[in-house]
Amino acid sequence: MPEARRLMLLPRLPDPVPPAQHEIAASYIGRLARLHGLSVNALWRYVTEREASGGMRRVVIPERLAAVTGRTVHALAGALPELRTPQPDWAMFRHQPQRGCRHCDAKHPGGEVIRILPHHRYVCTRHRLWLCPSDVDGHTTPLDALPEIVQAQRRHLRILRRHGWVVTYDAVLTAILICGQLWSLPENKNGEARHDWVRRASILIPPDTAESAFSVARLCAVVYPEAVALASLFASPYWRRQAQKTTWNRRLFDAEIAQRLRHPSYSYKDHDNDPISHWANVNAKRPPLAPMYVHDQKRNLRKSALIPATQLAQQRHAQAFDPSRRAGEALVAHRYLATVFRRAWDPRRKHELLPNGDSYYRL
Numbered sequence: 001m002p003e004a005r006r007l008m009l010l011p012r013l014p015d016p017v018p019p020a021q022h023e024i025a026a027s028y029i030g031r032l033a034r035l036h037g038l039s040v041n042a043l044w045r046y047v048t049e050r051e052a053s054g055g056m057r058r059v060v061i062p063e064r065l066a067a068v069t070g071r072t073v074h075a076l077a078g079a080l081p082e083l084r085t086p087q088p089d090w091a092m093f094r095h096q097p098q099r100g101c102r103h104c105d106a107k108h109p110g111g112e113v114i115r116i117l118p119h120h121r122y123v124c125t126r127h128r129l130w131l132c133p134s135d136v137d138g139h140t141t142p143l144d145a146l147p148e149i150v151q152a153q154r155r156h157l158r159i160l161r162r163h164g165w166v167v168t169y170d171a172v173l174t175a176i177l178i179c180g181q182l183w184s185l186p187e188n189k190n191g192e193a194r195h196d197w198v199r200r201a202s203i204l205i206p207p208d209t210a211e212s213a214f215s216v217a218r219l220c221a222v223v224y225p226e227a228v229a230l231a232s233l234f235a236s237p238y239w240r241r242q243a244q245k246t247t248w249n250r251r252l253f254d255a256e257i258a259q260r261l262r263h264p265s266y267s268y269k270d271h272d273n274d275p276i277s278h279w280a281n282v283n284a285k286r287p288p289l290a291p292m293y294v295h296d297q298k299r300n301l302r303k304s305a306l307i308p309a310t311q312l313a314q315q316r317h318a319q320a321f322d323p324s325r326r327a328g329e330a331l332v333a334h335r336y337l338a339t340v341f342r343r344a345w346d347p348r349r350k351h352e353l354l355p356n357g358d359s360y361y362r363l
Contacts, residue, residue, distance in 0.1 A: 031110030095293035170288035179223035183328025191263025201323035
């Protein structure tokens with residue numbers, strides 16, 4: 001192939017661009033090819049080879065990419081997780097690559113930048129954009145009018161540093177699910193936090209624009225500050241013990257919940273209709289969950305029994321959206337929360353295995 005021969009004679013591309021942090025290799029190679037007027041397929045074949053097992057999949061050879069770009073293997077692997085040796089724990093990352101902050105990506109020329117973001121990255125704090133879960137159309141949501149959501153990302157990172165990614169992943173997702181369930185309860189049962197949710201929803205999804213502006217990703221952003229406040233409790237070994245111990249200790253836990261949700265009348269309930277009491281009674285004593293989906297370079301996504309939400313489902317929720325009435329139902333039903341939703345209401349899943357052979361619970 002002439003293009004391949006041209007590459008063979010070109011040991012280094014002139015003025016190569018650096019990779020973006022957490023960018024996937026295919027995205028970076030595609031940008032290099034477009035910037036230098038090369039065939040993406042030809043450059044891809046030059047810096048990759050067939051996997052050792054003899055399959056059809058091609059893997060990037062870090063030394064070849066380093067020779068083409070003039071950057072060290074170490075520098076490339078620092079930005080491209082797929083080039084790291086040993087391979088990272090892919091459960092730490094979201095299973096699907098996505099676009100990141102459009103302002104951060106603007107300094108990386110050559111086309112669209114696709115990244116595989118870690119679970120804890122919800123907001124670009126520099127440019128105040130909501131990143132994940134991403135909107136159906138892939139666009140990011142500006143948060144200039146809601147600085148408390150940006151501040152919640154910083155508190156989220158403090159939980160991560162203190163408790164590690166496994167506990168933080170479980171705690172934050174569980175808290176988002178519980179906030180969605182509380183939002184669906186009657187107004188007198190979910191505290192003052194509900195008023196903030198309605199206010200934020202009216203900003204991100206203005207009245208009479210639901211069919212064009214609605215997305216479950218924005219509902220996730222709406223409850224994110226309170227979810228992070230609850231998550232710091234759910235991640236703490238101390239508060240997990242208080243949630244499941246004697247009546248007096250349980251009162252301490254309930255008082256803390258009441259303060260964080262601004263719900264003075266909140267108290268323990270001996271039934272499962274209250275999602276916080278259900279978590280305390282059933283799930284507080286269990287180990288943190290492993291992600292249901294795991295990024296796989298061979299298939300990009302391991303097989304799962306779940307069916308992704310369709311555009312039709314998004315439209316159905318948009319047509320019925322009213323932030324003052326059961327708005328949390330769309331959030332609870334979103335596939336992003338499937339991992340903790342299954343655990344919350346089906347304790348039999350304790351002994352089931354993920355498609356990769358891991359347990360849902362790290363016992």
